[in-house]
Amino acid sequence: MEEKKDFDDLESEVIEKGKCALCGGCVATCRLLDYGYLSVDFSEERPVIREGQRCPPDCGYCYYQCPRVEKPELREGLEEMYEVVSTDEEIRKACQDGGAVTSLLAYALENAIVEGCITIANKGEWKPEVQVVMNKAGLIKGAGSKYTPAAALTGIADAILKYDLWSVALVGTPCEMAAYEKMLVVGRGTHNAHNFSSHIRLRIGLFCLGCYSYEKLMKGYLEQKQGIDLSKVTKLQISDDVLHVYAGEEERLSTGIAEIEDYKRDGCKVCEDFTGLFSDISVGNNGTPEGKSSVIVRTDFGREVFEDALERGYIEAKPIESSGADLIHKLMKKKKEAGIAEKERRKKRLMEQSK
Ligand code: SF4
Ligand code: SF4
Ligand code: SF4
Structure with missing residues (x-):
């Protein structure tokens, strides 16, 4: 039987190769397994293992759940695009663009779809910090893009282990949506520690062209x-x-x-996903006028949430203009091609170095 890989392999194959997206999935998985050996070193912007720690030989889940070891497989989903604006003035004032993310989360919290939301707050000096929030004030604190890495998936471990929440919304970048999907694929049929796979109810992906150190x-x-x-x-x-x-x-x-x-972080240069293909709902600002959000409904559950939020008056929406949809598709293609080209460049460089 092939020997199981572990964090050492994650370090040598992903982190030290400049592929890590700093999604926090490995750290969350290790914590959910009740080991807690991993953490994020934000000054180095990488996951690290406790000094001198040896791992149980039958674990290795941090390695196998990493989306940069192997990508999760994409299920064909919906792609319904809308131009959206929040109906809440306080949210509109505090938010980027149309406030769609915050309003959808407010709807989900106030209508018992979720008990808490994993978002990113500004810790001071625009330093991102993962937070689990349970009310509108907390959501407003987390509004707006940060453009530097936060390892949002660590919030899954916080939501389950610290706050004992049964139903949570996860907001994150496309790599974080893919990372959660990979956590599910690997974890659901194996450890499913703390029954984590039933806790994340709603996934909202944020358009992303890159994240910076x-x-x-x-x-x-x-x-x-x-x-x-x-x-x-x-x-x-x-x-x-x-x-x-x-x-x-x-x-x-x-x-x-x-x-x-x-x-730009090295891990972002090989990234191919602009909109968050593994989300229930993707949100961004490209393709719609200033003060509006572009929303892509991707799953049946995402559609249920979107339509109910609309019906209950949290948001206003209309189908996106075709020029907006074209722009989003163009950016999706551009990012995918750039990510593939960078991977090819790195592969070539490695081959030349090994000659
Ligand atoms: S990409 Fe995510 S799961 Fe993989 S090493 Fe980086 S933080 Fe860990
Ligand atoms: S192999 Fe297991 S115990 Fe070791 S760091 Fe990875 S998840 Fe944690
Ligand atoms: S570009 Fe965005 S989605 Fe891709 S790895 Fe970087 S932060 Fe994640």
Whole structure:
């Protein structure tokens, strides 16, 4: 029988090869298994194992559930696209674009679809922090994109082990949606620790063209090079290939993303998914006018949630313009091709080095 792989193999095959998406899936899995040997080292932006720790020979789940070891298989799903805006003024004011994510989560919480939501808050100086929230105030705190890695899947372990929640919404980047799918595929038929597979009810994926190193983008570039006081930043937004940095009403910076390309995480350069193909509902800002969200309903359950939120007046929606849908498809194709090309480049480089 083939020997089981473990965290050492995850390190050598994924993390040290610049493929890690920092989704947090390995850390969450190890915690759910009640080992808790792994954590995220945010200064190095990588998962790490407790020093000197040896793993049980029959485990290895952190390796097998990693979406960068092997991708999960995509089930054919729906692709219904809408232009959406929240009907809640407080949410609209606090949120990026149309506030669709926050309103869908508020609907899910207030109508007992979920008990808690895993989102990312600003810990201060725009440092992302995973939070499990159970009310609208918490949701508003987590509104807006952060563009630096947070390892959202660690929130699954928090929701189950710390808060004892039975039904949770997970909001994350496309890699985090894929990582949860992989956790399910590997975990459901084997350990299913703490019965985790029945806890995540709703998955909302956020459009993503890339995520940046916190130290390089926020500290090195925005704070040191551009002289921006991070504690005053109220919103970061990337739209139409431009990064906008706001402090209240004032736009402190607007720069093309080519300028910050060097700060992109290596794991993002091989990423092929723009919209979150493994979500129930995907949300972003491309393809719709300012102040609106683009929403893609991908599963029957996603449609149920979306239609009920609409019926109960949490959101307003209309089918997306065909030019918007075309743009989203174009960006999906572009990201997929870029990810494949980067993988090919890396493969070639390795072959040349081994000659
Ligand atoms: S991609 Fe996710 S599961 Fe894989 S090593 Fe990185 S954090 Fe862990
Ligand atoms: S092999 Fe098991 S115990 Fe060891 S780090 Fe991975 S999940 Fe944790
Ligand atoms: S670019 Fe891909 S790997 Fe990077 S954060 Fe976005 S979805 Fe994850």
